[in-house]
Amino acid sequence: MLLRERETPEGTLVSVCDADCLGETYDNGRATLTVTEGFYAGPDAVEAGPEEVVAALRRAQVGNIVGTEAVGIAVEAGIVDEATVLEFDGTRHAQLLWL
Numbered sequence: 001m002l003l004r005e006r007e008t009p010e011g012t013l014v015s016v017c018d019a020d021c022l023g024e025t026y027d028n029g030r031a032t033l034t035v036t037e038g039f040y041a042g043p044d045a046v047e048a049g050p051e052e053v054v055a056a057l058r059r060a061q062v063g064n065i066v067g068t069e070a071v072g073i074a075v076e077a078g079i080v081d082e083a084t085v086l087e088f089d090g091t092r093h094a095q096l097l098w099l
Contacts, residue, residue, distance in 0.1 A: 001070050002041055003048035003056055011061030015040045016053050016074075018067025026088030033088045035066050054079065063096040 002022060004015045017040045025034040053070065054077045057063050065071050071092035074080040080094045
């Protein structure tokens, strides 16, 4: 998985995606999701395992997660509620916001 953390005026923004999702565009009939290099990768992104992803999402104020593996890890860790996960062409997507 690709993990990127960055500081914003609103707090830490974490983006995570399965590596095979990078550069892909998905559609669910109501919306389109493009997994761009500029948002999910870039020079400060790292390849990460489940433990690093969970730790980063727990530090985040905002998170964007794309891919079956990445979303599954967030759900399993109790960070994302399965009922809030969206499907785009068979690929899973979740967002989180910690207040």
